[in-house]
Amino acid sequence: MRKSPLALLVLLALGLAQPLPEALKKAPEVAAVVTARLDYETKQKELARTLQDPLRTALAELQARQARDLAEARFKRALAQAESEIVSAYTQAYEALLQVDLAAKAVEVAELGLKATEIRLKGGGATSLDLLEAQTRLLEARKNLELAQRGRDTALAALANLVGDWKPEGVKELPALPEEKAVETLLQEHADLLQLKQSLALLRFQRGLLDESFVPRKEIEALEDQIQTLEANLTNLERSLRLGLEARYRQLSPLLQGVKTAEEAYRATQERYRAEEKRFQAGLTSRLGLLQQELALKQAALSLEQAKHAYLKAYYSLLASR
Known part of the structure; x- marks a missing residue:
């Protein structure tokens, strides 16, 4: 069951990270995998019915076996593709979290740098151009933080579409x-x-x-x-x-x-x-x-x-x- 946006914010705030192996367990629930699994199960039943028919022809049996084998191969492919999609979304979301953290630290550095420049300017150790450059760096840092935050929200939403609301963590192994x-x-x-x-x-x-x-x-x-x-x-x-x-x-x-x-x-x-x-x-x-x-x-x-x-x-x- 999907968590509400508020629940996700609480999850992030509490630092309740959820590892990649747990996210991969959600792959069988992806729509394409469910469809492929149902088709595979149907073809298995059809093969079983064919094999129970004493009047079956060799051609009918061959076609039933082929249909079952192809459905199985497509099911395995759908599952592997779902896992690949989850890995891509999970890693992108975690990188987005790190980028927000990095951008926030860059803002902190730029703010302190601006204060230092203002003090130096008052003491005659910096020029008005130095001050303008420090102000520009701070504006750029804040802009980058906003972009990183939007990127984080987008990445988490993409991950949620696959596995539900999720806070990714660093890959251990x-x-x-x-x-x-x-x-x-x-x-x-x-x-x-x-x-x-x-x-x-x-x-x-x-x-x-x-x-x-x-x-x-x-x-x-x-x-x-x-x-x-x-x-x-x-x-x-x-x-x-x-x-x-x-x-x-x-x-x-x-x-x-x-x-x-x-x-x-x-x-x-x-x-x-x-x-x-x-x-x-x-x-x-x-x-x-x-x-x-x-x-x-x-x-x-x-x-x-x-x-x-x-x-x-x-x-x-x-x-x-x-």
């Missing part, structure tokens, strides 16, 4: 890099490829039922031409899908390496912030300097999450390519 054989598995389970294979199998079955003793040779040759055309189409589709899957798979390793690089950059920024904090406590730097370093830390945290999210989205996008 990333899925491991899939084995290379995953490409072949996804290819063989691809619904479009399966449909073409089934059409070819059906034509071959029909060809096996024909004989020149009761069917004109012209009709048999026409059916054989259709088979050859489908065989060529199947080869081309398989090649195209394989290339696409391999390209998606090759993206994962560099993206995972990008996460490690972002983690190192974040740790380095953390160290600089801790050092700046100690210097501030010792009276060796200003509060403005500390805030600027805190802003840099928040930017590094955002960059790290963006790197994680890029890998996550590519990972689930690969799994949805079936």
Whole structure:
């Protein structure tokens, strides 16, 4: 059941974050998945009825099995696509929350910077141009905060459309890099490829039922031409899908390496912030300097999450390519 907008605000205020694995459990409830599941269940029942018919033909059984298998493949694809959509919406919403936090800190830095400039101006250490620039920076920071807040609201609404009102949190663990054989598995389970294979199998079955003793040779040759055309189409589709899957798979390793690089950059920024904090406590730097370093830390945290999210989205996008 959807929460009210007020309930979502309370959820955000209380910091009741809900992890991605919990959001992914909502995938079976997505409309497209429900429709695909119902179709799969219907085809299962139709196959069961066909198998119970003692007068069934081999052709009827083949068609019933094909319908069940194709419905199953489409159901799995719908579920994987729903999970991919949830991951995309979830990560975008969490980034939007971080961007609001970052923009708010930038406003704080700009406000303190303006105050410092005003004091320097009174003391003769700054010019009116310096003051104008500080005022402009504050206006831009406030504008960016408003944009970030609107972006947050839009992103949370998009996530709510999929899983209900939800407060995302940072991803704790990333899925491991899939084995290379995953490409072949996804290819063989691809619904479009399966449909073409089934059409070819059906034509071959029909060809096996024909004989020149009761069917004109012209009709048999026409059916054989259709088979050859489908065989060529199947080869081309398989090649195209394989290339696409391999390209998606090759993206994962560099993206995972990008996460490690972002983690190192974040740790380095953390160290600089801790050092700046100690210097501030010792009276060796200003509060403005500390805030600027805190802003840099928040930017590094955002960059790290963006790197994680890029890998996550590519990972689930690969799994949805079936």
